[in-house]
Amino acid sequence: MKRVQSLIAVATATVVASAVAREEPVDYVRHVRPILSAKCFFCHGPDEATREAGLRLDEEQAAYEDRGGYSAVVPGDPQASEVVLRIEETEPSMQMPPPDSGKSLSPDEIDVLRRWIEQGGEYRPHWAFEPVRRPGPPDGAAAHPIDRFIGRRLTEQGLEPAPPADPHTMVRRVYLDLIGLPPSPEEADRFAANPTDEAYGELVDRLLASPHYGERWARKWLDLARYSDTKGYEKDRPREMWRYRDWVIDAINADMPFDQFTVEQVAGDMLPAPSTAQLVATGFHRNTMTNEEGGIDPQEFRFLSVVDRVNTTGTTWLGLTIGCAQCHTHKYDPITHKDYYAFFALLNNSDEPTLALPSAEADRREAAVGSEIRALSDSLAERYAAKAATGEAPPLEDAASQWAEEIRGLLADWTPIRPEQVETNLPSTEVLPDASVLVSGDVTNADRYDVKLDPATPAVTAIRIEAIPDESLPGGGSGRRTITENDGAGLGGFLLTEVEAVAHGPEGDRSIGFAAATATFTPPGLEPAMAIDGRADTGWTVHGRQRERQSLVLRFAKPVELSPGEQLKLTLRHDSFYPAGLGRFRLSLTDSELPVEATGFDEPTAKAIRTPETERDDTQRGLVRAAFLKRTPVLQAEHDELAALRNQMIERPTALVMRERTEHPRETHRRHRGEYLKRREQVEPDTPSVLPPLPGDGPADRLDLARWLVNDANPLTPRVVVNRYWQAFFGRGLVKTSEDFGLQGEFPSHPDLLDWLADEFRSNGWSRKALHKLIVTSDAYRRSAAHPAAADVDPENRWLARASRIRLDAESVRDVVLESSGLLSPKLGGPSVFPPQPPGVTEAAYGPLDWVVSTGEDRYRRGLYTFNKRTAPYAAFSLFDAPSGESCVPRRDRSNTPLQSLAMLNDEVVVEAARAMAIGLVQNDSAPRERAVAAIRRCVTRPPEPQEVASVLRFVEQQRERLESGQLDALRVLNAGPSIQWTFDNGAQGWTARNDARLVPADGRLVVDATGPDPFVGVDVEAPAGRYTLEFDARLAEAGSIELYWTTLDEPTESPERRADAKAPADRWGAYHLEFATNGPLRTLRLDLGAGPGAAQLDSVRLAYGDGLVSLTAGDDPVELAAWMLACRALLNLDEVVTRP
């Protein structure tokens, strides 16, 4: 029991860092302020709103101030200091902190405060806000400057450093740290044979030059950047962010100086003539979540994304919890509520466009579609002629003339009119030379445009609203809708819920009624008149055709005659549960007395049609013919095809980027209690006053902020960044609270070293690689982790007498397992991939996501390429504490839980890795002992101890016996077996037509002709019971389903219970993959290839036992493989595999 108590004492001592030895002078920064900050500042700190008794203790002057005969702090005189009297008080109503505050001071803490006042009660500024000094490394024998800083502390603490780690451990450590992958045993042996400093330096250089270095360190940066592949919140739809990830990997591999790395991510778009890469870099702040739930207030969520940007910037570069000041002045740090919104203003003036990236492939496809459209358009006359020739249609010339005659009366002479004024609820507008209005800026769910016109004609009979596609609008559509259905439809659309007209004059408004509405296009079931029906929930939309120019014509109930001084004012309303404003529109007027309708003809064509037939010239006749061909129901199929082609979205590679506004700058307002709806006074952009000011005059912007972050005067950025790297290498930062360098943060264990490193980093041109090399070449980094004496007195390893063993990050766990087994793909960059995970993980998400497992090498990519769905993250990563990308994470938790053990034991990834490793081992025809050594070394690098080898061999023997005796089934364990292949190079190879079909001889494939309604083919096989994969290529004449039926020895009839199927498109080769399991030995396979007439084709059929990823050949011994696979699986579960040594 006694021992347990002493343990508690040790624990308490490490927690209460403020206990100061009697003989040591009290230091304000290290000893006093932590107490004041934790126990007093909440009521007596920077925040006026919660300040009690008008007293603040965070500033010298206020504390010394005469408060009417007494002062809180009287330097040198504790007895006269009110602070001391009150903290020593036992009467509850007088005692500080008040007993009901939940805070109290320990006797040690009271003693520290008392002695501080006794020694002069001196205040000193917070260390982290002080300029970075360049302390010289202390004297000492050590060659490496880092070791002299560390050595001095060790001496002070009376700790002996551990000896250097053995060379094998060292290679594994530095591999895992620098590139996140384990070394091969051969690589480790090479170093171990010659473990000199020189060889080590070369090893480090090699690793720094490896492209995997960028992957390893990019993942850490992505935690800060809250990277994810989906938008978050309810719908959580996918988005294309991976180019930003590639940018980070590339930048780190190129050792882009950290200052440039910063500026490009925060404000790359504002650099002069930014490159595409610099634009992509601004994806950093586009990683914020996007709420697409119906009925949200989009501006509220835009506000929240800027909040996230402020907090993330504060944490990532400044190590400050600036986010605390969103609602009120910071309780501990000198950051006011206003400071927060001034910082917010720096980040609040951007638009958030989707950048289309150059792509030859997309250009090619676009050109292809373009020529298809042209070819089809050009062929209309010919196609019509063909129909006319068979009598299906009247002769073209006659039909066109007649048609023109019929519609002449609907065509007006439209005059586009330039608006005198456009007012909106929020969006910005610009009138283009063609008199159209282009809308940009912010959106709401009820965007309203008030347009004032001065018609030149005395009596306006109708108005035309053209919706015009524009490149600047989402998806190149004509509307501002960004929220899409799951299939991507709706992008760039609009919903014009109501158009209202008034005659607007000095006397007031006279309302004007509409009589009728027509449109060039309205989706089935909807009516153009929904735009004038007085209902807010219905309107005109061109959904599905928003990439074509469309128009709506509204006829007034009677001609509008304006009095002098009156203007025609139109109000366009877009009320929906998502933003749905028109993006570009043009208004035209007519005084035509005809009952005009929307026709969509260009002016020359309209004029040609209006011209009486006898008066048309040849050109006009041509125009009429062309217009007719575009409308005639005779060619309806062609028209539909053309519309589909024009509205086809050519998928272009995109990146989400920032774009600073030059016009219509946003105003920033302080928000009371941080609430979006509680807007208060306007705030100008600026940085927190406690930090060095922004250089230069004039209104500050995002680029100023970016440069200020890495300005020499900024003391925080270099300290915060080097500290995070230190944390990565040592498991703990020099400032343990790497996320908080404020007053509540922990004082650095080695303040001089921190400053020296910060300065070194900056003076080496902000080179990450130079910094990393500096760190990993120190003795402190290269120590052994085994040092029980130091572990007892310094369990947290604050003084670095030894190395810390560090549980690997989630993604590294995957990488190490795959690399040890030889499965890992070295492919760099590219879109996210979908490695296997148990079915149903995405089941709990609202927005469904089909987790279609990637094939080929994409199944085995490094963890950082795994698709991250925020609302249902990759299961194995969540278990190992990977963040889900919802907020900036400067320090991951590292847990050690039973659920992790389950994942390591049973996850398909580990099982597959074990199999691959076993296949590699068994193929090498070596003795069991050598095999065991090799297996262990693949997993842990170091040479094993003899007992370890013996344990493994015993295990293998044990399993082999069980496999041989049939207690375990080797093929099932391997989830693999022999495979049977049919290539059809020499005929049907045993496949026969079994019903309503006949096989047609063909070269290298099986061609099936249906002779009846239910054609199918089959083959006899002999294979053991188990799980199977059937892979094949097939092509059906008509779209339909492909069905597989199988029979077994015990179940010889076909049944829906023994069936698997896949959907097949019409007339296109596809690769199919069907998995099934049998209860007994497999006997027949049958494939139903569609139901329709015509030919189906089949090729490259492969029946594989198990998952189909590997197949055994005649020389393989399944028992041997299975026994070793089980052993490898166990070895991959060792603590050492998931721990950096």
Next chain:
Amino acid sequence: MTTPLSNKHAGAMQRDTPTDRGALRGVTRRHFFQDCGVGVGKIALASLLAGNPARAASRRADPLAPKAPHFEPKVESVIFLFMAGAPSQLDLFDYKPKLAELEGKPLPPSVIGDQRYAFIRPDAGLLGPRFEFAKHGDCGAELSSALPHLAKVVDDIAIVKSIQTDQFNHAPAQIFFNSGFPLPGRPSMGSWVTYGLGSEAEDLPGFVVLSSGGGTSGGAANWTNGFLPGAYAGTPFRSTGDPILFASNPPGVDERAQRDTIDLVQALNRRRLDRLADPAIETRINAYETAYKMQSRAPELADLRSESEETLAAYGADPDAPSFARNCLLARRLVERGVRFVNVYHKGWDHHSDVESGLRDQCGQTDQASAALIADLKQRGLLDKTLVVWGGEFGRTPMVESSAANNRVNGRDHHPQAFTMWFAGGGVRRGVSIGATDELGFHVTDDPVHVHDVQATILHLLGLDHRRLTYHYQGRDFRLTDVHGHLIDKLLA
């Protein structure tokens, strides 16, 4: 002297720096050593008795070891039946005949104020209750005819008709209810509770999440550990296959091969522990033992065929088909086995159109099982040790939602100002109704209860003071209730 939950200990609860005192106490309560058949525990116990600090540290580092509450708790476990999508209180609990009288007429703007709505316009007409209401039980609580089963246990529950929230969209409101903050990333209630109390369930996760009816809007943010250590994350149980992810052996690996494998892993890990004395290795050794037990017990847990016909019939549960009923029964089995917090999500209450048939359908799926859960817990003597909470993320409007464009008719929109929940279990009054709304059900008139108050009260019943259950992160002490929260005094027995 202090609880394990004060600020300085919070930091210490992160793994690898174990200095938590409460967990020490847990060692004796957790029966780990007596019950562990496979050797490792005995070695660990021997190490502890020998006073090896590194090894003792690893035991103390078990983040789920039971910890002492702040004060005597009323209940040990919570089952939160979360009705995702937000059920209409006006058609189930909060009877407003006036709505029928004024059906079709708009509310005066003075009532609506500046409330924002997701889909409707504030001037939409009122919609009368879609069901008959009648008084039930000795307490005479008024319930809708859509809840015939709940009516039978109405004397065992407390209905609170005056709940309010800040959020009016699903994802933020669900996340707010579960984590006290509308944006994803803060620890959820179950995480706070297991962080504060640990779990009595030795071979099951301490915080389990069950779902039916589809994915919830908040997704994983509803049960995330946020910035708390990963061990406190909710573990979603799958509704088909193995309940626990990765709990079944790979193909062809039988129990003995699994045991052999773990034995080899443990033997080799123990050698390293002897060489390196790293307590993390010991923690991992223990984790593998627990994993093995979890794996062998999980199938038994999920096999509802061991329940009597009578019980299955009472819940209306098919032991093999995923359903809310099955999840309710599973929830009872989980708390029986010491699981601390069970979230049972049922999605499908978002009735923007035809609230009547929507409720009929959802109540059909949930009413019987919710009531059966109360009766079953009571009959087994578990109701006194368990808190059952029922409710959604907000309420629904007295105004009708209808839209030709969206094909909606006779629905109700989101309503954050007033909604109803019910509570049952230890420390909760029975057969009472608390709080009231105005005659149109728009605003709360009596005893307003904010979501933070619900959170504070749930913690209170578990013996936790919501103001003292804190975690120090990024420079400040975080709480589930932020700086808010009052106990719902009238709810407490």
